[in-house]
Amino acid sequence: MILHNRVNKDVLKEQLQNSTEKRITISFYKYVKLENPQEYRDQLYADFFKLGVYGRIYVAHEGINAQISVPDANFDAFEKYIDNSPELSGERLNIAVDDNGKSFFKLKIQVRHKIVADGLNDETFDVTNRGVHLKAEEFNKLASDPNTVIVDMRNHYESEVGHFENAITPDVDTFKQSLPIIEDMLKDKKDKNLLMYCTGGIRCEKASAYYKHRGFKNVFQLEGGIIEYARQVKSQGLENKFKGKNFVFDERLGERISEDVIAVCHQCGQSDDTHTNCKNDGCHLLFIQCEKCAEEFEGCCSKECQDVIHLPEEEQAKIRKGINKGRQVFKKGRSEKLAFKK
Structure with missing residues (x-):
């Protein structure tokens, strides 16, 4: 086979x-x-x-x-x-x-070497000493505590379209990058409740153990991540503290958790939260594009890329020769071409 x-x-x-x-x-x-x-x-x-x-x-x-x-x-x-x-x-x-x-x-x-690229040496701390897992109702209660700091463990393009109320959303490109940045941001808050969340829970599993190792006293994580939270909120009739979309790493690029639209089209600034990838195979930039701009730019991030997609395929292949953009689809989202990228 x-x-x-x-x-x-x-x-x-x-x-x-x-x-x-x-x-x-x-x-x-x-x-x-x-x-x-x-x-x-x-x-x-x-x-x-x-x-x-x-x-x-x-x-x-x-x-x-x-x-x-x-x-x-x-x-x-x-x-x-x-x-x-x-x-x-x-x-x-x-x-x-x-x-x-x-x-x-x-x-x-x-x-792979690891199932999530975290850049940590697992031999230096107890990876099984994780934070307390919280269900949706428990998460909501702790999130309302003034002694709690809520931290989004996801990347900038994920939190841009959706996040929990009052959450810290680090402007980072990778999970690996976020760990030391968040620790530095919270260096004087190690006695507060550190309440973390991510898409499905996996990033928090390792991060919670790491932050406990680094001296944080009260570490908590959302069990099952945003996906399970949304399911529990709906089935139990709880208050939904998540605003907007949950970014997902598949062809959908997002699933709606609330009707709030908290992002804007990166090309015109209109309220929108629809992620797409530039149709130029030599770019594949991940960005937010409204329907109007999608039509105007034919799904491209810029006029330059729009011109490229109208070239013969042979010429397009020459332009992108030696450039592997396929693996970068979910690692970008930043470009000087995007006038309204936060």
């Missing part, structure tokens, strides 16, 4: 958009020791391929981090697989709250 995709991504994207198959978008992670990540990766690919799973999964000696979609018809079989897996049994599945089933178009599983 071939353990990787061999079909052109554009073909797969078109097939997904035209498909009427109902799919469920899910994320999960688990810190669990894997002796042979490559062997585990190959078996996981074979098993998930049979279940029709699409998505992006990272496997490392320290565990598994997955963002996937599963055919609705296979969901029971998928849950049974998770329950019967020694590595994954008992792990919570975060089900998307605003899902059209078009989140992923292929299955990709990679072996």
Whole structure:
């Protein structure tokens, strides 16, 4: 069996958009020791391929981090697989709250050094000594405490379209970059309640242990992240303290948590929170674009990129030769071309 995709991504994207198959978008992670990540990766690919799973999964000696979609018809079989897996049994599945089933178009599983790039030396502190996990109701209560500091552990382009009320939102590009910056910002607040959150909880797992190691006394984290918070708020009729969209790392680029629109189009300044990637394959800049600008610039971030997409494909290929922008899709969001980027 071939353990990787061999079909052109554009073909797969078109097939997904035209498909009427109902799919469920899910994320999960688990810190669990894997002796042979490559062997585990190959078996996981074979098993998930049979279940029709699409998505992006990272496997490392320290565990598994997955963002996937599963055919609705296979969901029971998928849950049974998770329950019967020694590595994954008992792990919570975060089900998307605003899902059209078009989140992923292929299955990709990679072996990495870590399941989240944090830049930390795990040998220098106890990674299992994590913060207190809070459910949505508990989070809301602690968030209202004047002795609490709420910190968004995500990147600038994530918090720009949605964040919790009164949260500190560091202007950072990566999780690795955020850790020392946040510590410096809070160096005189180590006795306060440090209340952290992220998309699905995984970044807070490591960050909470790190900050406890660095002397923070009262460390808390939102269990299941924004995704699980939104589900609990809806099912329990709780106050929703999250404003705007939750940025997600798949084809949807976001799921709405509240009707508040807190961002603006990066090209005209109009109120908007729709992320897109520049249609110029040599750019792929991640930015916010309203419908009017999307039409005017044909999905591009600038007039320069708009001119490029009208060139013959051979010329476009020459321009982008040697430039790999594909892996930078979610790592950008900054450009001098964007007049209204905060």
